[in-house]
Amino acid sequence: MRHLSDADVEALLPPPAEALRLVHDALVALSRGEAEVPPKPTVHAPGGAFANAMPAAYPARNLLGCKWISIFPDNPSQGLPTVSGLMVVNDGRTGAPRAVMSAGALTAARTAAVSGACIAALAATGAPAGFTGAGLQARSHLRVLEALGHLDVTVYARRADARAQLMAWAEEHVPRVRLRVTDDAREAVLGRPVVVTGLSIGLTGAELDPSWIATDALVLPLDYASSVGPALARASVLAADHVPQFEAVRVAGTLGEYPATTTWTGSLLDQARPDGRIVCQNLGNGLSDLVVAAAVADAAEAQGAGHPVDTGSA
Template identity: 30%
Template sequence: MARLLCQSQIEKMITMHDVVEIIDKTYKGMGEGTVINPTKGTLDLGESSPYPPYHADINSMPAYVGWVDTAGIKWAGGWMDNPKQGLPYVSAIIVLVNPRNGVFTGVLDGTLITNMRTGAQTAVALKYLYPGQRSLTVGLFGAGVQGRTQIAAISEVFNIDELKIYDVMPEAAKLFAKEMANKVAGKITICTQPQEAAQGNAVITVTHAKDGFFKKSWFEPGTVLFPMGSYKECDDEALLAADFIVVDHVAQCFHRGALKDLAEAGKVSQENITATLGELAVGARHISTSSSSRILCVPIGTGAMDVAVASVVLQKAEKEGVGETFDFAI
């Protein structure tokens, strides 16, 4: 029997604190070799081609996560036209199975989990890159849902001494600052020019940009840059200015996101990757964060994170009797 869980039920079963811990454990599993995570498969629904005309793509993201002994897959996509229709940009579902026998154990909404674990990825990466540090400053591009989860997650690990926020829609930035004030220990500055937000220990871009708006001159020494969007937020020269490159999944980072164009042009390869987040998590590799170094961190997102979070949610739901059950084998 599979348990079915909707978004509102999941929201009551998990906190951002929980998700940060789950992501940390799962990165350690990746470093230990107890996570199996193939690269994403992408179905293009007009995101980068004229047909079909839906301005969307969908990713299939399978994984097995050893520490929860669960296999599963997330089927998730982004529809550029959805916000105009009052619909969320991201739509996702997660299916879990018992790895011993293939019995379906859960079908969960994946949208909330996607947004939460994306923020948690950044927070956990910063924990590895700034070990022992308790506070930091943040520059953020994008005042949407994932901008919110970025700050919510980081605030679980660090005190945010200052946040600089920029959005192409000033009203969105103002609302963001109001809603996220309780997550930021220090001052929130709404930037009127994009380069003003490119300052902080961590600079994060969570946008739909495809024009490489983030310039090399904005990538200051002493910064960890997180280009979290699926497309092209950073100019190639900005990315090439990095002293160290950290990724979550080496193969995957070359066919989607910030490094895709550079990889296709032969300007970045596996030899340029300093470490994976899994290697940092288990201490297999180390990076010395300093005021003179530029670190590029690209956690493009893996199915393992979704499967791990969904598995923990499912365990809680089973204990509390939340959700409906359904037998697909009938």
């Protein structure tokens, strides 16, 4: 088995176009019942923190694995990331572990690839985009938006230093993107055909006013209901990457007074775009992580990257 650090994973990630193809196929497979992905078991910690196990099996592609992910909303105040975790990739034929990898870069890339698959299928080519938040997800999404040709992007961030850091990063890494930053969330999203929200999960007082969101917009909340509240969800076609998981989270009250979802994200990717505003509550599923992680494991084995670990026997 190989152990891969976050830096290893970052270097071995598939390019955005390949990651989009992988997660597109995974989302469609989920909607068709072609993979086994149970709702995430959740355990809780103080301060609204929680952790999920995210197992997945995709027999048609001999894929098997599990991600362990924790979300601690108060971590930024301590200079720590909100989200951290590990991913295990097994051989789908034998069950033997192939790789264990840090899940930071993987989660950011997978999340952006899922958003990218939705944007590619459900938004007009090159449509302007608005993003809230200036952290890791902003960077991974800017890479995907540039790859897809969505080059007019406005990002909201509350702190001046975060805005400055993002602008400097974008000039170096996504030079084709015409990036504007603002301290006004309304300015970032108003009338934009594509809206992605990447604030902290569990944040209060950050809901977007539904009147700011175009009636035919594609809305992709990464932060559960922190930004996209029940009123906006009720006024939209509401999809989820994994409907049973979404329903479990909704019934638990994590999404407030959210309505039930009407369809799977993978189903939307596999048909003509419905009219009106679309909200895709892609809460994260183990299969999307697994297909990207397996590509990383393949690259690590081909290149001899990472650190071999003797797992012994159970």
